Structures are given as C-alpha cells and as structure tokens.
Amino acid sequence: MRRGLIGEHLGHSYSQRIHETLGGYPYELIEVAPQDLDAWMKNKDFAALNVTIPYKKAVIPYLEELDERARRIGAVNTIVNDHGRLIGKNTDYYGCRFMLEQAGIEIQDRKVILLGNGGAAQAVQAVLEDLGAAAIVKVKRNPSPETLTYEEAYRDHSGAQVIVNTSPVGMFPAQEGLPVELDRFPQLESVADVIYNPHRTRLIVEAQKRGCRTATGLSMLTAQAAEAIEAFIGKPVAPESILRMTAELAREKMNLVLIGMPGCGKSTIARKLAEISGRPAVDIDQRIVERIGMPIRDFFAQQGEARFRQIEAEILAEVTLQTGQIIATGGGIVKDWENVRRLRQSGKVYFLDRSLDQLETDPSRPLSSSREALRQLYDQRIDLYRAACDQQIENNGSADQTARRLWQDWLTETTGLID
Ligand SMILES: Nc1ncnc2c1ncn2[C@@H]1O[C@H](COP(=O)(O)OP(=O)(O)O)[C@@H](O)[C@H]1O
Ligand SMILES: O=C(O)C1=C[C@@H](OP(=O)(O)O)[C@@H](O)[C@H](O)C1
Ligand SMILES: [Mg+2]
CATH class of the missing domain: 3.40.50.720 (NAD(P)-binding Rossmann-like Domain)
Incomplete structure (x- = not known):
C-alpha cells in the first residue's frame, strides 16, 4: 500500500528524499485537487500519509481518531491507516x-x-x-x-x-x-x-x-519527517541521523563562497575546488571583465571605483540566485553589506586568510600593486572579512592542501550549517 505526501501543488519537495533515505521505503508525491479530496480520503487506499497545504485541516473529518497533539494544534500532517482506522497526528510539533x-x-x-x-x-x-x-x-x-x-x-x-x-x-x-x-x-x-x-x-x-x-x-522539516517515519513503520530515527540528513540537503543547494584579500588565492582555490567537487566555479571578477569588455584596471582608470562597485553588486545579485556553485569573489566585495548579506543567504562563506607577506602583489590589479598598498587595504578590511565569514581558513601552505582541507570541512560539517 502507498505511502506519500498529499497536497495541492507539491513541486519539488524534499520529503521524498528524506523518507526514502531515512525510512527505506518508496514514498510518492501525490497532488490531489480540492474537488478530488473527498473521494481520495474515503477510498483509504494508502498505508500512511503526510499532509500539506491546503489540507492539514480539511482531512480531519475523514479521520477516526486524532492524537492529543493533533487535537490541540487543530491540524494534521500525518495519517496512519490502522486496518481501516485513520489516525491523525501532528509531527510539526x-x-x-x-x-x-x-x-x-x-x-x-x-x-x-x-x-x-x-x-x-x-x-x-x-x-x-x-x-x-x-x-x-x-x-x-x-x-x-x-x-x-x-x-x-x-x-x-x-x-x-x-x-x-x-x-x-x-x-x-x-x-x-x-x-x-x-x-x-x-x-x-x-x-x-x-x-x-x-x-x-x-x-x-x-x-x-x-x-x-x-x-x-x-532541521524542522527533516525532524518532522523523522517522527512521521516512526509513526509509519515504527522505526525511530536518531537525532544524529536527522542532523546528517539536514546537512546533506543543505549542502546540495548551498554555494561555497570564498572571500579575502586580493591575491590570497580565491580564484586559484575556487578552480581547484571545482575540480575536486564537480561543481561549477564562478569567478565574479571574470564575469565583470566579460561584461565591461576590458581589464578591471582600465575600467577603474576610465570610470572610477564607484561604477565598478555597482557592476560588481549587480553581478553578485545575479550569481547568488543560483545554487550549488563555488564562488570566488573580488577582494572588495565585503565593502558593501548588501553583497555580504546575499552571499550569506546563498551559502557558506569562507575567509581565505593568507599572511600579508605572502599575498601576491600584481601591478596589473588596481588595488594590490604594491605591498604597502596591500598593508593599508588589510587594515581597512580585516574586520569586514571576519564579520562576513562563517569560517576563517588559513592559506599559508600550498593551494592544493588548502583546497583539500576546505573541501573536507565542507563535507564533514553538520550542525554548523543549520544555525
Ligand atoms: N596557497 C595558495 N593558494 C592560492 N594561491 C596561491 C597559493 N600559493 C601561491 N599562490 C599563487 O598566488 C596567486 C593567487 O592569486 P588569485 O588566485 O588570483 O588570488 P585572488 O583571486 O584571491 O586575488 C596565484 O598566482 C597562485 O598561483
Ligand atoms: O580588493 C579589491 O577591491 C579588488 C580585488 C580584485 O579581485 P581579487 O581579490 O581577485 O584580486 C578586483 O575585484 C578589483 O581589482 C578590486
Ligand atoms: Mg580573484
């Protein structure tokens, strides 16, 4: 008999993944139109169901029994069919x-x-x-x-x-x-x-x-599914499994973002992470160059930094709408809180911290042409990098080592992703 989720529009729901992974049974996404709900519920052709918008209240008249929580909350998100007796529960609690x-x-x-x-x-x-x-x-x-x-x-x-x-x-x-x-x-x-x-x-x-x-x-979504799994098949799901599942789902959609001083290795390490992970790497500076059609230094000279920052912010807003990417930013991205806010909404932000004397100077870049210029920038920005990041990662060894360490952190972290 069927197990699954009923609702009006289900689109892409994580419930199937969670139930099939943690519960180990097939789980269907079942869209039911409002005019079909009555017949559907009377048929009782299911072993157990989850219920979502807009039916959490509408299913109640079809149930033989409500448990105490469902009664108190006045809504049902889980139904178990016990030999024809439908029992309503609420695992959102x-x-x-x-x-x-x-x-x-x-x-x-x-x-x-x-x-x-x-x-x-x-x-x-x-x-x-x-x-x-x-x-x-x-x-x-x-x-x-x-x-x-x-x-x-x-x-x-x-x-x-x-x-x-x-x-x-x-x-x-x-x-x-x-x-x-x-x-x-x-x-x-x-x-x-x-x-x-x-x-x-x-x-x-x-x-x-x-x-x-x-x-x-x-974590609420995964945990409510975990309690539903227990109601469906009597198998308790440990809190550690809930956290692992939550982190796995989060990681899939999240971007991995690199911030830090010019020349600290963001673009290089993003490329290496893309190779390790198979995820696409997006370099914001590269996107900017494509749009402005000239080197960044020339654009700074012709149109000034303020115009550059506008274009940088526009491109960042576009890029952060996409998910599952490795993003290398330009060193100045943290100057505008709105940029930081968008990066943090879209993923986990790593501050690549390379010591000042190891930072690459580059005469072709407008703000990192000399060590003295870098020192001044560092003093202006260090607090911004620290405040913007979820995690600081030292990058004083080889690029390969740092990329591997960073990817390990990304894969093993569980709880940090969800608070
Ligand atoms: N551990 C390291 N991580 C990253 N880059 C390194 C490292 N060691 C040396 N490099 C060199 O430093 C430069 C970093 O430049 P880039 O990746 O463009 O930095 P950013 O994008 O942060 O400005 C590259 O020339 C790279 O080969
Ligand atoms: O720090 C900055 O303000 C800048 C850093 C550059 O990127 P990198 O950090 O990749 O050098 C580039 O965006 C532009 O020259 C401005
Ligand atoms: Mg770069």
Missing part, C-alpha cells in the same frame, strides 16, 4: 521543538514574537507554550482578533527576546523579503525561521549580524 533545542534557543521565561498565523504557527505556538514562554505575541500583517499588527508589536512589545517567523515573507524566489524590523527589538536574543529555501533567509542573516542565536527551517 516535534520538528519545531527539535529545531529550537538543537540550535540552543532558550524559550523559558522569554517573550516571543510569533510571525504569521497559518498552519505552522499553531504547532509552533504549542511548542512555545510547552517550553515555558513568558508570553507569545502573535503578529500578522492584516488585523484579526487573535493577532496584533506589526506596528502594535513594535509599540507594545519591544522587549521581546525571541522571534519565530512562520510567515512566507523571505521565501524563494522572493528572498529579498524581510518580515520584521529587528532594530525595534533591542533585547533580541534569538531568531528562528521555518523557511528552508533560501538556505538562510534575509531575517536570519540580519539576526546573525546582530549576534543573535538562529535556527533555520530545514
């Missing part, structure tokens, strides 16, 4: 709890702003209650009886310590979206976002910039 606990986000005695009021919000709210939140302030763009507007939240709840986003604002392909102004909450400690595409939403990147603890939605 476990997924959310796993996401928060894994990231070390403290909820006890904290005031929490909960953004959005859709299906996920109810599961998140139940978790926040059980973890001892001092208050849960539900916020939604359009006024409704149980929620506040953003302006009311800014005005009356600026002391909130935690924000959890369940609204769709910031989701691919509209990843420039930011649901809330973080500056309005000076006591903010932690931010979680249930969105998992892009890898980091703009909200998460801005929260990390402020030093907040963060959690992203991919």
Whole structure:
C-alpha cells in the first residue's frame, strides 16, 4: 500500500528524499485537487500519509481518531491507516521543538514574537507554550482578533527576546523579503525561521549580524519527517541521523563562497575546488571583465571605483540566485553589506586568510600593486572579512592542501550549517 505526501501543488519537495533515505521505503508525491479530496480520503487506499497545504485541516473529518497533539494544534500532517482506522497526528510539533533545542534557543521565561498565523504557527505556538514562554505575541500583517499588527508589536512589545517567523515573507524566489524590523527589538536574543529555501533567509542573516542565536527551517522539516517515519513503520530515527540528513540537503543547494584579500588565492582555490567537487566555479571578477569588455584596471582608470562597485553588486545579485556553485569573489566585495548579506543567504562563506607577506602583489590589479598598498587595504578590511565569514581558513601552505582541507570541512560539517 502507498505511502506519500498529499497536497495541492507539491513541486519539488524534499520529503521524498528524506523518507526514502531515512525510512527505506518508496514514498510518492501525490497532488490531489480540492474537488478530488473527498473521494481520495474515503477510498483509504494508502498505508500512511503526510499532509500539506491546503489540507492539514480539511482531512480531519475523514479521520477516526486524532492524537492529543493533533487535537490541540487543530491540524494534521500525518495519517496512519490502522486496518481501516485513520489516525491523525501532528509531527510539526516535534520538528519545531527539535529545531529550537538543537540550535540552543532558550524559550523559558522569554517573550516571543510569533510571525504569521497559518498552519505552522499553531504547532509552533504549542511548542512555545510547552517550553515555558513568558508570553507569545502573535503578529500578522492584516488585523484579526487573535493577532496584533506589526506596528502594535513594535509599540507594545519591544522587549521581546525571541522571534519565530512562520510567515512566507523571505521565501524563494522572493528572498529579498524581510518580515520584521529587528532594530525595534533591542533585547533580541534569538531568531528562528521555518523557511528552508533560501538556505538562510534575509531575517536570519540580519539576526546573525546582530549576534543573535538562529535556527533555520530545514532541521524542522527533516525532524518532522523523522517522527512521521516512526509513526509509519515504527522505526525511530536518531537525532544524529536527522542532523546528517539536514546537512546533506543543505549542502546540495548551498554555494561555497570564498572571500579575502586580493591575491590570497580565491580564484586559484575556487578552480581547484571545482575540480575536486564537480561543481561549477564562478569567478565574479571574470564575469565583470566579460561584461565591461576590458581589464578591471582600465575600467577603474576610465570610470572610477564607484561604477565598478555597482557592476560588481549587480553581478553578485545575479550569481547568488543560483545554487550549488563555488564562488570566488573580488577582494572588495565585503565593502558593501548588501553583497555580504546575499552571499550569506546563498551559502557558506569562507575567509581565505593568507599572511600579508605572502599575498601576491600584481601591478596589473588596481588595488594590490604594491605591498604597502596591500598593508593599508588589510587594515581597512580585516574586520569586514571576519564579520562576513562563517569560517576563517588559513592559506599559508600550498593551494592544493588548502583546497583539500576546505573541501573536507565542507563535507564533514553538520550542525554548523543549520544555525
Ligand atoms: N596557497 C595558495 N593558494 C592560492 N594561491 C596561491 C597559493 N600559493 C601561491 N599562490 C599563487 O598566488 C596567486 C593567487 O592569486 P588569485 O588566485 O588570483 O588570488 P585572488 O583571486 O584571491 O586575488 C596565484 O598566482 C597562485 O598561483
Ligand atoms: O580588493 C579589491 O577591491 C579588488 C580585488 C580584485 O579581485 P581579487 O581579490 O581577485 O584580486 C578586483 O575585484 C578589483 O581589482 C578590486
Ligand atoms: Mg580573484
């Protein structure tokens, strides 16, 4: 009998990958049109199902039983067919709890702003209650009886310590979206976002910039699937397997980004990483040269640095819409926070750190023509590189060694990818 996911539009869903890898059974993505739901549910032609938008509430009348969590949350994302008795469960609760606990986000005695009021919000709210939140302030763009507007939240709840986003604002392909102004909450400690595409939403990147603890939605997705697998076939999935699966899915979509001083080896190592990994390498400087049709030094001389930075930012915005790449940046990319923000949203950022005396000087490059010029640049930029990166990697040995070390780090990291 069938196992799978029902929803209206499923597109590309990770659920099939997760269930087939961690559960070891075939799992179908089953699109059901609203007018067909009634017949589909009455047929009971399945062993177990997951349920997604827009049917998490609509399936309830067809079920013989709801477990306690599903009843409390008022929505079902998992159905088990027990000899013709359909039992409804909600594993989003476990997924959310796993996401928060894994990231070390403290909820006890904290005031929490909960953004959005859709299906996920109810599961998140139940978790926040059980973890001892001092208050849960539900916020939604359009006024409704149980929620506040953003302006009311800014005005009356600026002391909130935690924000959890369940609204769709910031989701691919509209990843420039930011649901809330973080500056309005000076006591903010932690931010979680249930969105998992892009890898980091703009909200998460801005929260990390402020030093907040963060959690992203991919671990919630994998963890809710893990609990569903247990309900489907009675096989528990260990937390380590959830984390490994999460990291594997994250890596596939993420870009691997190199930043650092001119001449530190970004372009060279990106090419080597492309060879090792089979991923495409994109060199931003090379793309710029193709667009401007002349060497960068000539463009600096003719049109000035400011115009160069505009073109650099435009090309970066295009490149960071693509996934699964190795990206070599130009040394000055970190001068503009919007560039850094886009790079961080799209992947993991490595700062290639090569000691000043080993940096390549190059008379054909406008800003790294002499060692003294490099020293001045280094002093101006070192703090920017450190703040922009997820990880600093020393590059004082050979390029081959560094490329291998870097690729090893990329492959073995698990938890760091998801907070
Ligand atoms: N460990 C190393 N990593 C990268 N490049 C190295 C290394 N050792 C020597 N080099 C040389 O240094 C130069 C680095 O230049 P490039 O890769 O263009 O740097 P960037 O793109 O960071 O400006 C190349 O000529 C490369 O052959
Ligand atoms: O550091 C900089 O401001 C620059 C670095 C260069 O790239 P590399 O870092 O690859 O040399 C290139 O983008 C341009 O000359 C400006
Ligand atoms: Mg380069």
